[in-house]
Amino acid sequence: MSSEPIKPPSRYRLLVIALVALTIAGGVAGYGIIQRARSAAQVKQWTDAQAIPTVALANVQRGVGERKLTLPGTIQPYYRAAIYARVSGYLKSWQADIGAHVKAGELLASIDTPDLDQQFAQAKADLATATANAQLASVTAQRWNNLVKSQWVSQQAADDKNGSAAATKAAMDAAKANVERLEAMESFKSIVAPFDGIVTARNTDIGALINAGNAGQELFEVSDLHRVRIYVQVPQAFSAELRPGLTATLEMPQYPGQQFDATVVTTSNAMNANSRSMLVELQADNGAGKFFAGAYCQVRFQLPSDPNMVRVPATALVSSDQGTQVAVLGAGNKVVLKSVQLGRDFGDGVEVTAGLLPTDQVIDSPPETLQAGDQVELAATTPVAKEAAAALSPTKAD
Numbered sequence: 001m002s003s004e005p006i007k008p009p010s011r012y013r014l015l016v017i018a019l020v021a022l023t024i025a026g027g028v029a030g031y032g033i034i035q036r037a038r039s040a041a042q043v044k045q046w047t048d049a050q051a052i053p054t055v056a057l058a059n060v061q062r063g064v065g066e067r068k069l070t071l072p073g074t075i076q077p078y079y080r081a082a083i084y085a086r087v088s089g090y091l092k093s094w095q096a097d098i099g100a101h102v103k104a105g106e107l108l109a110s111i112d113t114p115d116l117d118q119q120f121a122q123a124k125a126d127l128a129t130a131t132a133n134a135q136l137a138s139v140t141a142q143r144w145n146n147l148v149k150s151q152w153v154s155q156q157a158a159d160d161k162n163g164s165a166a167a168t169k170a171a172m173d174a175a176k177a178n179v180e181r182l183e184a185m186e187s188f189k190s191i192v193a194p195f196d197g198i199v200t201a202r203n204t205d206i207g208a209l210i211n212a213g214n215a216g217q218e219l220f221e222v223s224d225l226h227r228v229r230i231y232v233q234v235p236q237a238f239s240a241e242l243r244p245g246l247t248a249t250l251e252m253p254q255y256p257g258q259q260f261d262a263t264v265v266t267t268s269n270a271m272n273a274n275s276r277s278m279l280v281e282l283q284a285d286n287g288a289g290k291f292f293a294g295a296y297c298q299v300r301f302q303l304p305s306d307p308n309m310v311r312v313p314a315t316a317l318v319s320s321d322q323g324t325q326v327a328v329l330g331a332g333n334k335v336v337l338k339s340v341q342l343g344r345d346f347g348d349g350v351e352v353t354a355g356l357l358p359t360d361q362v363i364d365s366p367p368e369t370l371q372a373g374d375q376v377e378l379a380a381t382t383p384v385a386k387e388a389a390a391a392l393s394p395t396k397a398d
Helices: 011-051 114-149 155-187 383-392
Strands: 054-057 068-083 089-094 107-112 190-192 197-202 220-235 247-251 260-271 277-285 296-302 310-313 317-320 323-329 335-339 341-345 349-354
Touching: 054 323, 068 197, 089 114, 107 220, 114 155, 220 296
Parallel strands: none
Antiparallel strands: 068 220, 068 296, 089 107, 107 190, 197 220, 220 277, 247 260, 247 296, 260 277, 310 349, 317 323, 323 335, 341 349
């Protein structure tokens, strides 16, 4: 068996194989470069997407219809009189105790006044003397006037008698006035009710020493409770909204679950310098007799709604060097920071009195790093976000 010698591959064939190998290697390298570039682009796109913060809209309330204000109040009688004695003496008797319903002029108590009685008796005796002297002087003067006509006495003597008669008449008038004064004082021995009402205090008893005037002890207190006045100190922030005619409801601890109607009748139109509050007076009918003088109550005002008032969550506020701001979602989902003025603080929310437009979409809990002009992404719509968007929208969607 013979063997033939193996021929070495030709140079052309080797060149073809080398070119094919180089082509394959270039294709593999190019594919790897393309894949790396594509992966880098995807990573950059993902990184940029992650850098855009996702935000949610706040639940903004506009023109809140339910605006209630509850403040403590004090109930006072429609009329109240503290009764003091006008004459000094000792209490002889009293006819009305606390809780008694009395009419105007009804006797409450009597005072024994021995000193006044003696002065009155002396004044009447002085009046009788002055009256007798005046009568005598008048008759004498008349006689001397007749004697002047017949020239038995001089005109000067008659004038003296006439002057004496005038002086004694003046003394009689003074004595009469003194008697009338003491007679009036005698009437004050009887203490009477100044108007129809209820005796709400009795601070004396039989035999007690009575001193005249308000320097002495208050004897009785009479209150007219057919209507009552309710006084409330209203903070300055609410004072502009309370006007005569505004209705309110009263609640009292002794009547749990019951409400009573009252109406604002007037305001003091002045602020208390210490509390920065204004005194407001309400009135309520007390036909059922359930209101008592000096009682504590809670007054609930139903304030009229303000269509321009905006209430935002406290979490939507941003504090900065420029004051309080709110982040708003602008055109192209870019952030706009607006400076706002705040009103009342309700704890979980706060009123914005200026700085927001009706169409503004407020961002809730904005990130601390959020700046004006930053691009943001709106979170998936939730029921709360839908409600906020519907409230902010000027027109309903079709």
